[in-house]
Amino acid sequence: MTAQPPITVRPRLLFVDDEARILVSLKSIFRTDYDVRTANSGAEAIEILRDWPADVLVSDQRMPEMTGVDVLRSAAAIRPDTTRILLTGYSDLEAIIGSVNDGEIFRFVSKPWRRNELRDTVAAAVRTTASALASNDPEPIAIQSPPDAQPAGETPANSDQPGVLILDADAAEREALRHVLSADRPTYVAGSFYDALEQIKTHRIGTVITESSIGGEPVTTLVNGLHQLRPGLVYIVLTGQPDAQHIIDLINYGQIYRVLRKPINVSVLRGAVNLAARRHQTLERRPDRARQLTEELAPLPPERQNRGLFAKIRQFLQA
Amino acid sequence: MFLRKWIAVLAVLASIALLTLLVVKSQERPLDARLASDQLAQVNYATRLTQQFSREIARTRITRDTSFAALDGTAALWTSADERLARPETGLAAQPETNRTLNRYLALAAERRDGLAEFKAAQLHFIAAFARLRIEAEHILASLRPSDADQSSRTQVMTLLDELASYGLQANPNNGGRIYSLMARMNGRHPTFEQAARDVRAAKDELQPIADALTDSAPVEQLNALGALVRDTIAVQDARIEHYTLALAAFAGALLLVFSLIGLRLRGSFNELDGINANLEKLVEERTDELNRTLQELRMQQAHLIQSEKLSSLGQMVAGVAHEINTPLGYALSNVETVKESIALVEAAGGLSEDAQERVVEADVLLEDSMHGMHQIDELVKSLKNFSRMDRSTTELFNLNDGLDTALKICQNQLKGRVEIERDFAELPAVLCAPSQINQVFLNLINNGAQAIEGTGLIRIETRHEADQAVIRISDSGCGMDEETRAHIFEPFFTTKAVGEGTGLGLSIVFRIIEDHGGRITVDSTPGNGSEFTITLPVRQSAASSPVATFAAEPEASLSIGSATPAGA
Numbered sequence: 001m002t003a004q005p006p007i008t009v010r011p012r013l014l015f016v017d018d019e020a021r022i023l024v025s026l027k028s029i030f031r032t033d034y035d036v037r038t039a040n041s042g043a044e045a046i047e048i049l050r051d052w053p054a055d056v057l058v059s060d061q062r063m064p065e066m067t068g069v070d071v072l073r074s075a076a077a078i079r080p081d082t083t084r085i086l087l088t089g090y091s092d093l094e095a096i097i098g099s100v101n102d103g104e105i106f107r108f109v110s111k112p113w114r115r116n117e118l119r120d121t122v123a124a125a126v127r128t129t130a131s132a133l134a135s136n137d138p139e140p141i142a143i144q145s146p147p148d149a150q151p152a153g154e155t156p157a158n159s160d161q162p163g164v165l166i167l168d169a170d171a172a173e174r175e176a177l178r179h180v181l182s183a184d185r186p187t188y189v190a191g192s193f194y195d196a197l198e199q200i201k202t203h204r205i206g207t208v209i210t211e212s213s214i215g216g217e218p219v220t221t222l223v224n225g226l227h228q229l230r231p232g233l234v235y236i237v238l239t240g241q242p243d244a245q246h247i248i249d250l251i252n253y254g255q256i257y258r259v260l261r262k263p264i265n266v267s268v269l270r271g272a273v274n275l276a277a278r279r280h281q282t283l284e285r286r287p288d289r290a291r292q293l294t295e296e297l298a299p300l301p302p303e304r305q306n307r308g309l310f311a312k313i314r315q316f317l318q319a
Numbered sequence: 320m321f322l323r324k325w326i327a328v329l330a331v332l333a334s335i336a337l338l339t340l341l342v343v344k345s346q347e348r349p350l351d352a353r354l355a356s357d358q359l360a361q362v363n364y365a366t367r368l369t370q371q372f373s374r375e376i377a378r379t380r381i382t383r384d385t386s387f388a389a390l391d392g393t394a395a396l397w398t399s400a401d402e403r404l405a406r407p408e409t410g411l412a413a414q415p416e417t418n419r420t421l422n423r424y425l426a427l428a429a430e431r432r433d434g435l436a437e438f439k440a441a442q443l444h445f446i447a448a449f450a451r452l453r454i455e456a457e458h459i460l461a462s463l464r465p466s467d468a469d470q471s472s473r474t475q476v477m478t479l480l481d482e483l484a485s486y487g488l489q490a491n492p493n494n495g496g497r498i499y500s501l502m503a504r505m506n507g508r509h510p511t512f513e514q515a516a517r518d519v520r521a522a523k524d525e526l527q528p529i530a531d532a533l534t535d536s537a538p539v540e541q542l543n544a545l546g547a548l549v550r551d552t553i554a555v556q557d558a559r560i561e562h563y564t565l566a567l568a569a570f571a572g573a574l575l576l577v578f579s580l581i582g583l584r585l586r587g588s589f590n591e592l593d594g595i596n597a598n599l600e601k602l603v604e605e606r607t608d609e610l611n612r613t614l615q616e617l618r619m620q621q622a623h624l625i626q627s628e629k630l631s632s633l634g635q636m637v638a639g640v641a642h643e644i645n646t647p648l649g650y651a652l653s654n655v656e657t658v659k660e661s662i663a664l665v666e667a668a669g670g671l672s673e674d675a676q677e678r679v680v681e682a683d684v685l686l687e688d689s690m691h692g693m694h695q696i697d698e699l700v701k702s703l704k705n706f707s708r709m710d711r712s713t714t715e716l717f718n719l720n721d722g723l724d725t726a727l728k729i730c731q732n733q734l735k736g737r738v739e740i741e742r743d744f745a746e747l748p749a750v751l752c753a754p755s756q757i758n759q760v761f762l763n764l765i766n767n768g769a770q771a772i773e774g775t776g777l778i779r780i781e782t783r784h785e786a787d788q789a790v791i792r793i794s795d796s797g798c799g800m801d802e803e804t805r806a807h808i809f810e811p812f813f814t815t816k817a818v819g820e821g822t823g824l825g826l827s828i829v830f831r832i833i834e835d836h837g838g839r840i841t842v843d844s845t846p847g848n849g850s851e852f853t854i855t856l857p858v859r860q861s862a863a864s865s866p867v868a869t870f871a872a873e874p875e876a877s878l879s880i881g882s883a884t885p886a887g888a
Contacts, residue, residue: 025650028657062642089645090638093710111649112697115656173869180870216716216751243712264870 010035011126014054016045016071017087018063026058029115030122042066046074054082055129056122058109061088061095069095072103081132083125085109087118091244100251100259107298108251124296131292161185162206162280164273167196168238169214177209180266181273193222193309197316200230206280207273212239218246223254224300225313232283232290234276236269238262252298334574341567345560354410355553359546361404366542368397369428373534376438380530381488383446387439394432401428417548424541431533438529445522449487452515456480459509475501476512483516487523495520619811619827626759626828634707641700648700652693659686702728706762708755716749717757719789719856723780726761733769734778738795743781747789748858756832757856763825764793764852771797771850787858788838794851799844808842 012035015026023038030036037052039045043066045059057075061068072084086099089111099105106125109118163186168174174189181187188203190196193214199205208226210219223235237250240262250256257279258272283290375390384390404411405425412418459476463469479501486494498520502513665671666679705725727740734740768778776796783790800808800815807813809830833840837857844850 019646019650021650022646025653025657029653088642089649090642091704091710092638111645112652112693113649115653118653170869176869213712213715216714216749218715241712241714242710243715244710246712246715262869266870 011055011129012037012052013056013058013122014039014045014048014052014082015058016040016042016063016068017060019060022060029119034122034126042068042071042074045071046078049075049078049082053079056083056085056125058085058087058122061086061092061099062090067095069098069103072099072105076102076104081129083129083132085121085125087111087113091248093242093244093247096244096247096251097242097259097261100247100256104257105251106255106296108248110248121298128292128296131289162204162277162284163188164207164209164277165190165196165199165203165205167191167193167208167210167214167219169211177269180269181209184270184273185277193217193219194312194316196222197313200226200233201316205233206284207234207236207276209236209238209273212237212243212246212250218243218249220246220249220253221300221304221309222313223250223256224297225310227254227294227297229313231294232280232287234280234283236260236272236276238264249304253300253304255293255297337570338567338574341563341570344563345567352553352556355549355556358409358411358549361400361409362542362546362549365397365400365404365424365428366539366546368393368400369431369538369542372397372431376530376534379442380526383442383449385443385446390435394435397428398432401425411545411549414548414552417545417552420541420545420548424538424545427538427541431538434529434533438526438533441522441526441529445487445519445526448515448518448522449483452480452483452512452519455509455512455515459512472505472508475505476509479505479516483519483523487519615811619831622811623828623831637700637703637707638710641704644696644700648693648696652690652697655686655689655693659683659690662686699728706755706758708758711754713753713755714751715754717752717754718749719747719752719757719791720744720782722754722758723761723782723791726758726765727780729762730765730769733766737775738769738772739775739777741777741779743779745781745783747782747784750789750856750858752836752856753832757836760829760832760854761791761793763829764854767825768793768795768797768850771795771799773798776849784858785855788855789858791854791856792851793854794849796849799846799848799850801846805842805844809840 010033013030014037015023016039017023017026018040020040023040027036027038037048037054039048042059042063045057048054049057057072057079059068059071059075063071068086068088072086075082075084083106084103085107086095086103086105087109088095091110096108099108106128107121109121164181166174166177166181166187166189168177168189169191171191174191178187178189186203188199188205190199196208196210200208208223210223212219219237226233235250235254235256236258237247237256238260239247242259242261247256247259250259257276260269260272283293371393372390375393378384379387379390401424403409404421407413411421456476460473463473479498482494482498482501485491486498498516502516505513507513662679662682666676666683671679702725705721706729723742723744727734765778765780772778772795778796779792779794781790781792781794783792804815809826811827813827830840833854833856838855840852840854842850842852
């Protein structure tokens with residue numbers, strides 16, 4: 001990286017939308033503080049990205065030819081360090097799940113956006129990219145890794161490895177998941193939030209596999225709280241009846257790594273867990289980056305902050 | 320079946336034929352009996368005349384009647400009786416045995432009557448001989464003196480006369496001997512007298528066999544035999560008729576028995592049929608009830624399907640429309656904010672004329688209003704999305720107050736300026752429920768309340784947390800309802816709206832949704848004074864979500880999971 005005076009280096013933003021007026025509007029917000037470029041289509045955005053390392057990519061979802069998820073996936077392949085944001089007026093479930101698993105997005109922003117909120121989000125994204133760039137150890141981006149990337153059973157379960165915690169209210173399901181995963185690494189199970197906290201406290205855990213809701217209560221608050229107290233944990237969410245809003249919340253407040261829909265394909269699950277483990281390793285090596293990511297989580301709205309649970313988490317983990 | 324029918328018909332015909340035959344056979348008797356008794360009467364008549372003929376012969380001999388009038392009359396009667404007997408109409412010639420006996424009798428009778436002339440001649444001869452004897456006797460008696468010797472002669476003559484008279488009438492074993500001894504004692508003293516006596520005796524001996532031949536019992540015996548034969552015939556006939564009568568009685572009895580059996584079976588069949596009919600009716604009733612229930616159920620389900628289909632398409636439409644609205648709204652709102660900021664910068668820079676300053680202030684206010692309007696649009700779209708809950712989970716912990724607010728926003732246009740809303744919300748714990756359904760309930764009740772209000776009015780919505788229950792009261796100042804309406808308000812297809820205005824499903828669906836959530840809904844109403852619906856929902860309840868299989872059913876997947884899989888596979 002060539003040394004340039006910090007003042008002149010303005011963070012680069014790339015906006016993609018098929019509606020030109022959106023681009024005009026976004027540019028008007030950010031052009032004073034950022035180096036802004038816009039693209040009218042996904043293909044155009046990818047072209048720009050090849051020559052122009054954007055810090056942040058903000059894409060619409062519903063576009064002709066190339067959807068937002070497609071753009072994000074390609075962008076992640078070309079510029080893994082570029083932080084990706086989806087900005088859409090359409091909360092289509094498939095798009096949301098795709099944006100997590102394929103696009104590994106930083107934030108999901110709904111249209112119409114609040115100008116100041118969007119500014120904050122973009123600023124946070126820029127900081128995240130900066131911390132990633134500052135690291136010489138780029139995190140693995142293994143989008144759509146083949147299922148047999150790490151064949152089952154090859155890696156013997158050893159206690160040195162960070163373990164996997166399975167949080168699921170259904171005992172049978174919990175055990176089935178443990179049965180599938182315990183061959184690769186230590187696997188722990190929990191049926192409730194408090195069980196989960198107990199396990200996290202007593203065992204070395206790198207990946208948390210959780211139901212999207214436990215007993216009707218979304219895990220958003222728990223994940224958000226755990227982020228604060230155990231930076232570097234990687235979250236895989238399982239869901240039987242996916243709820244678009246829950247997943248958006250889990251992205252924005254919990255920075256989840258994967259969303260898997262039931263019924264789960266075992267090899268996909270294994271692949272996701274292996275990737276999560278590698279990501280955890282990276283974050284473990286770079287605690288500053290892990291902390292950075294935690295700091296850049298969207299702040300939970302006051303009504304979402306389950307004070308009791310939050311206090312409990314804190315008390316539990318700090319005891 | 321066809322064969323059985325024909326067999327039955329044949330059996331009936333055979334029975335009728337047999338019955339007719341038996342009746343005819345048993346009814347033959349009167350005719351035959353008349354004939355037979357006629358025959359018997361004729362035979363008896365002939366018998367009487369035969370006997371009378373014999374008696375007349377005897378009487379003629381005693382009375383020494385020389386006219387023979389009675390005897391001839393009797394013979395004539397006898398002849399005509401025999402002629403009648405011999406006529407074919409009597410029917411006695413019809414049978415060989417009777418015919419033989421009859422002919423034998425007729426021959427004997429004719430023989431007797433033929434012998435009558437000989438008898439008459441012999442009788443006359445005897446009478447003449449006896450007359451001569453009496454004249455001779457009177458001659459002797461006249462010549463005798465009243466002396467002793469003569470007295471014995473007189474006695475001898477008188478005795479011989481008496482003996483001969485007796486002999487002439489009825490010869491007995493002593494008559495003949497005594498006559499000969501008396502004649503010997505006369506010793507030829509009176510030769511003419513003696514000759515006369517011999518003549519009498521000879522005439523008598525000549526007459527006697529003739530009379531005997533005419534009066535013997537042979538014809539009567541034949542007649543008796545004939546009578547016996549006729550009586551035998553009657554007896555045989557009687558026996559036959561008796562037989563037929565008996566058979567008829569037996570057959571009638573059998574028929575009666577058969578009819579009784581058939582009757583019994585028929586009764587049984589009818590009873591059975593009645594039973595079956597009653598059963599059938601019951602069954603039909605049951606089936607009809609069942610069908611009605613199923614129909615009702617199906618109609619409900621159909622209505623529910625339509626309802627959820629409506630909601631689903633509403634959701635899809637809302638989601639699509641939301642995107643279309645959100646995109647322009649996105650830049651419009653953002654731009655207004657940007658412009659507002661720019662204006663603030665311009666204003667801060669100063670150096671504006673008074674007019675320009677005024678304009679800037681005005682523009683700021685206008686932009687603020689624009690922002691307000693756009694936020695409202697945003698809220699409305701969010702409410703629509705929330706209400707339709709497209710891509711949202713079916714069950715979750717839900718804030719009922721939020722649901723009520725969403726519903727209120729959705730039916731804003733129904734209420735605006737007409738119906739005042741009074742919200743009295745208590746803090747409620749999140750309730751595990753199906754938010755889309757609960758939202759529908761709220762919208763339905765608020766809509767109903769608004770429709771019950773003519774002109775202006777008030778809808779009061781109150782939420783309370785009581786014990787383990789969330790209580791929602793929605794009351795309106797509308798027209799209220801009578802007891803009849805209140806009693807049926809939650810029934811499917813019950814509606815107070817005009818045909819075509821409402822399906823009558825709204826409140827029944829509300830009722831079902833609340834019941835499915837383990838809650839209760841009641842209604843309180845006074846006509847003219849509005850209605851109040853009260854919903855109670857348990858705060859804690861088991862999730863009603865349908866379980867989703869944890870793993871995809873893939874051979875690869877099933878190899879690695881499940882305890883049934885051999886280890887190390």
